[in-house]
Amino acid sequence: MKKIAVMTSGGDAPGMNAGIRAVTRTALQKGLEVVGIYRGYQGMIEGDFIPLDRFRVSNIIQRGGTFLKTARSEEFRTVEGRAKAAAHLKKEGIEALVVIGGDGSFRGAAALHAEHGIQVVGCPGTIDNDLYGTDYTIGYDTAVNTAVQAIDQIRDTADSHNRLFFVEVMGRDAGFIALRTGLASGAESVLVPETTTYIDELITKLEEGRKLKKASAIIIVAEGDDEGGALDIAKKVNEKFDAWETKVTVLGHIQRGGSPTAFDRILASRMGNSAVEALLKGSTNVMIGQRNNEMVEVPFTQASKHHETLNPHLLELVEILS
Numbered sequence: 001m002k003k004i005a006v007m008t009s010g011g012d013a014p015g016m017n018a019g020i021r022a023v024t025r026t027a028l029q030k031g032l033e034v035v036g037i038y039r040g041y042q043g044m045i046e047g048d049f050i051p052l053d054r055f056r057v058s059n060i061i062q063r064g065g066t067f068l069k070t071a072r073s074e075e076f077r078t079v080e081g082r083a084k085a086a087a088h089l090k091k092e093g094i095e096a097l098v099v100i101g102g103d104g105s106f107r108g109a110a111a112l113h114a115e116h117g118i119q120v121v122g123c124p125g126t127i128d129n130d131l132y133g134t135d136y137t138i139g140y141d142t143a144v145n146t147a148v149q150a151i152d153q154i155r156d157t158a159d160s161h162n163r164l165f166f167v168e169v170m171g172r173d174a175g176f177i178a179l180r181t182g183l184a185s186g187a188e189s190v191l192v193p194e195t196t197t198y199i200d201e202l203i204t205k206l207e208e209g210r211k212l213k214k215a216s217a218i219i220i221v222a223e224g225d226d227e228g229g230a231l232d233i234a235k236k237v238n239e240k241f242d243a244w245e246t247k248v249t250v251l252g253h254i255q256r257g258g259s260p261t262a263f264d265r266i267l268a269s270r271m272g273n274s275a276v277e278a279l280l281k282g283s284t285n286v287m288i289g290q291r292n293n294e295m296v297e298v299p300f301t302q303a304s305k306h307h308e309t310l311n312p313h314l315l316e317l318v319e320i321l322s
C-alpha cells in the first residue's frame with residue numbers, strides 16, 4: 001500500500017480535525033502518501049481531492065468542524081455514484097480509505113469495498129454517540145460540555161424567575177447526549193427515546209418539587225423522545241400542570257460546533273492513529289472503537305446496526321439526585 005485517503009462524512013463533530021491530523025501524520029510516518037477528500041462522498045464522486053502533508057494539518061487540532069468539509073450525498077447511495085467515486089480513487093492510485101463519520105458513512109464505505117475492493121476503515125465521528133462497539137464517539141464529549149454550559153446559564157434565569165424549562169438536546173434517535181447532560185447539569189428529569197416517557201409521572205414529579213419549594217425545574221428532552229420534542233412535551237404538561245411558568249429552549253446546532261475538549265482531541269488522535277495501523281495490517285470494513293480505554297476493531301456490520309444501551313443506573317441516578 002502506497003497511498004491512502006482520509007475524509008469526513010455525515011454531520012460534522014468537534015474532534016474531526018484532530019482525527020484527520022492523526023491519520024495524516026501517522027501515515028506519513030509510515031511512509032505512505034495521503035490525500036484528503038473534500039465534502040465526504042460527494043467530493044469523492046467529483047474528484048475533489050487535496051494532497052496532505054504534515055504542515056497542511058498544522059494548527060487544526062483545536063478547531064471545531066472539519067476543514068475537509070462534510071456532506072450528505074444522495075448520489076453516493078446509487079451504484080452509478082459509487083462507480084464514479086471509485087474511478088477517481090483508482091485514477092489517483094488510492095488503495096485504502098479512512099472515513100471519519102457515523103453509521104451512514106460506514107454503510108457507504110462497506111458498499112465501496114464490496115463493489116470496488118477499496119480497503120476501508122472507519123473512525124466514529126458523531127456527537128450522538130450512537131454507534132455500537134465504542135464507549136465514546138468523537139465529538140460527543142464536546143457536545144455534552146457545550147450543552148451543560150448552556151444549561152448552567154438557563155438555570156440562573158430559571159431560578160431567578162421560578163420557572164420550569166424544557167431544554168431539547170440533539171441525539172437523533174438516541175438519548176446519550178440527554179442523559180449525560182442531565183446528570184452533569186443537575187436536571188430534574190431526563191426524557192429519552194430508549195425508555196417510555198409518561199407525562200403523568202413527570203407531572204407528579206414536578207408537583208412534588210413545587211411542594212418542596214424548589215426554585216426552578218429543568219427537564220432535558222432528547223430530540224427523538226417518544227412523546228415528541230421539547231415543545232410538544234411542554235404543551236402536554238401545561239395542559240394539566242401550570243403552577244410554574246414554562247419556557248422551552250432548543251439548543252440545536254450550537255451543540256455541533258466549538259473547540260473540541262481535550263478528551264475528544266485525545267480520542268480522535270488515538271483513533272486516527274489506530275485506523276492507519278489497521279489498514280497496514282490488512283483490516284477492512286471495521287470501525288476503530290474505544291473499549292475500556294483500549295483501541296479495538298469492530299466490524300461495520302455491528303457498529304452501524306444498533307447502538308449501545310443507555311446505562312439504566314445513570315438514568316436512575318438523575319432521579320435520585322434531583
Ligand SMILES: Nc1ncnc2c1ncn2[C@@H]1O[C@H](COP(=O)(O)OP(=O)(O)O)[C@@H](O)[C@H]1O
Pocket residue numbers: 009010011041071072073074075076077078101102103104105106107108109111126
Ligand atoms: N446504505 C448506504 N449506501 C451507500 N451510501 C450510504 C448509505 N447510507 C449512507 N450513505 C452515505 O453516507 C452519507 C452519510 O450518512 P449519514 O447517515 O447522513 O451520516 P452519518 O455518517 O453521520 O450517520 C450519506 O449522505 C450517503 O452518502
Ligand SMILES: O=P(O)(O)OC[C@H]1O[C@](O)(COP(=O)(O)O)[C@@H](O)[C@@H]1O
Pocket residue numbers: 010011012102103125126127128170171172223256
Ligand atoms: O445538521 P442536520 O442535517 O440538521 O442534522 C441534525 C442531526 O445531526 C446530528 O447533529 C448528528 O448526527 P450524525 O452525526 O449522524 O450526522 C443529530 O444529532 C441531529 O439529529
Ligand SMILES: [Mg+2]
Pocket residue numbers: 010102103104126
Ligand atoms: Mg448517523
